[in-house]
Amino acid sequence: MTPDLMHAGAQRLARHEENLANRAQEGTGGSASYGRLIQHPDQLDVSHGRILYLEDVSVSFDGFKAINNLSLDIAPGELRCIIGPNGAGKTTMMDIITGKTRPDSGTVFFGSTIDLLRYNEPQIAQLGIGRKFQKPTVFEQLTVVENLELALKTDKRFQASMRFRLNAEHTDRLLEVMSAIHLQSHARQLAGVLSHGQKQWLEIGMLLMQEPKLLLLDEPVAGMTDHETERTAELFLSLKGKHSLMVVEHDMSFIRAISDIVTVLCDGAVLAQGSLDEVQADERVIEVYLGR
Ligand SMILES: Nc1ncnc2c1ncn2[C@@H]1O[C@H](COP(=O)(O)OP(=O)(O)OP(=O)(O)O)[C@@H](O)[C@H]1O
Ligand SMILES: [Mg+2]
Secondary structure (H helix, E strand, C coil): CCHHHHHHHHHHHHHHHHHHHHHHHHCCCCHHHHHHHHHCHHHCCCCCCCCEEEEEEEEEECCEEEEEEEEEEECCCCEEEEECCCCCCHHHHHHHHCCCCCCCEEEEEECCCEEHHHCCHHHHHHHCEEEECCCCCCCCCCEHHHHHHHHHCCCCCHHHHHHCCCCHHHHHHHHHHHHHCCCHHHCCCEHHHCCHHHHHHHHHHHHHHCCCCEEEEECCCCCCCHHHHHHHHHHHHHHECCEEEEEECCCHHHHHHHCCCEEEEECCEEEEEECHHHHHCCHHHHHHHCCC
């Protein structure tokens, strides 16, 4: 083992022990600590340099290990790219982080104190983790602005939703997001008439309205034109730093445009990690990508 790996391992162990101590302090699933975290997601503690931390996570479906002792962490503000062959477990990993799938074992932390395995899907979204699925899911009968406004209405109950009023801060954010996703000139257009790429941007915009700390994006440029793909790369580069991003993609030119560290998943675990050039030169990676 290299000194780097040993150092990283020691740090990981120390973090894990601290997490366990924090968990013990909070009690084992007491509703008081649970509620407190949900009400104050701004208290996300990233002082240990990690916004997302997975260790030894496994999940099986009918005896098949889709995620197999997966360990991975992401720094605040980082834009991490995840690549890997079909069936590697990329989407399943996002399902676990967002509470859609419960792992059989392992640790999943948001910052150093929030144990994500104690929360359900809507609570995890409320904590500041936004997720974009592959297919755009915008409201086609509403305009671009209405879609973005709707994303602000976190209390979806009808009465609360009817009482909702945009304040100046919301309006500023709406304008900022609309400019970032290049849809200012389409503000009053129905979402249904937008191109596939524009719908994808709108959905990303809807996530941004909620000011997520971590964004998970699963194959965001699939089906986009080359021009839309380039603009999406610019958008993601502009988001990093302010947000942390985990981007799963098969489009290598897109990955090349946005990536710092690339993690290669295969058979539910990390096969390689490094710059795109480094992982592409890795024999094991070449083997699993052969023919792609
Ligand atoms: N709910 C489920 N029930 C049974 N098997 C599942 C379930 N979800 C995922 N799998 C299996 O787990 C494995 C990993 O699937 P996953 O969708 O995570 O792969 P992926 O890396 O996202 O692939 P792709 O690049 O094709 O999107 C696959 O073999 C898949 O069939
Ligand atoms: Mg997938």
